[in-house]
Amino acid sequence: MAAGHTPLSAGSTAPSTGAAAPSTGTTVPSTGSTAASTGSTAASTGSTAPSRGPHPSGSGATPPAPSRAELIERFLELQPRMRRWFTRATPDDLHAQMGAITVQQMHTLHAIARRGGVTMGELAGCLDAASLSSATQMSDRLVKLGLVERLSDPADRRLVRVVMSQRGRDLLHRREAAWREGVGRLLEALTDEECATLVRLLERAAGPPPTDETTAWEPTPRP
Numbered sequence: 001m002a003a004g005h006t007p008l009s010a011g012s013t014a015p016s017t018g019a020a021a022p023s024t025g026t027t028v029p030s031t032g033s034t035a036a037s038t039g040s041t042a043a044s045t046g047s048t049a050p051s052r053g054p055h056p057s058g059s060g061a062t063p064p065a066p067s068r069a070e071l072i073e074r075f076l077e078l079q080p081r082m083r084r085w086f087t088r089a090t091p092d093d094l095h096a097q098m099g100a101i102t103v104q105q106m107h108t109l110h111a112i113a114r115r116g117g118v119t120m121g122e123l124a125g126c127l128d129a130a131s132l133s134s135a136t137q138m139s140d141r142l143v144k145l146g147l148v149e150r151l152s153d154p155a156d157r158r159l160v161r162v163v164m165s166q167r168g169r170d171l172l173h174r175r176e177a178a179w180r181e182g183v184g185r186l187l188e189a190l191t192d193e194e195c196a197t198l199v200r201l202l203e204r205a206a207g208p209p210p211t212d213e214t215t216a217w218e219p220t221p222r223p
Helices: 005-025 027-047 068-089 092-099 103-115 120-127 132-144 166-189 192-206
Strands: 148-153 156-164
Touching: 068 166, 092 166, 103 120, 103 132, 103 156, 103 166, 120 132, 120 156, 132 148, 156 166
Parallel strands: none
Antiparallel strands: 148 156
């Protein structure tokens, strides 16, 4: 009878083995949850994709073009920096002389120098003066500074012509030489091609040469 119980004992093992199968099956949902977890990771990874692109403020972004108003401000900010180059190239004694002369007086000197001499009526026209008395007052100031002289017109003794004095000619020539040196130093950082482009653009912006004698440049005579 003991031997007869052996099949039952062996058979009893079968239920135990079968019970293990459900346990094995329960791991499937766990594996699926891992897949879901992996999927959520993929979704999380995908959500970071947009941040890999170039940021608008990053080095790869193209800066916006400056507005016309901004360019004008930048141009105006350059004026004092450019004037410093001219100041550095101006000798101290010439700088002191220039300090005593107004812009209008300098324009008047250029007008007289280019014409070789003017009458009071011609000077009034060059200065757009309201009257002959305004031109006379201007010439009086320049005579006191020693920059011009009054001479009688050989063709008509009744006319008085205002001409440059030697001191006035020397002042204009030295001023021009200082400005040339200052411009030369200012443009040292540019190539000849860049200088040509700069001059061409400035000529285009400034328009045709003025006909007003007071704004014309008095060039130094070449040897």
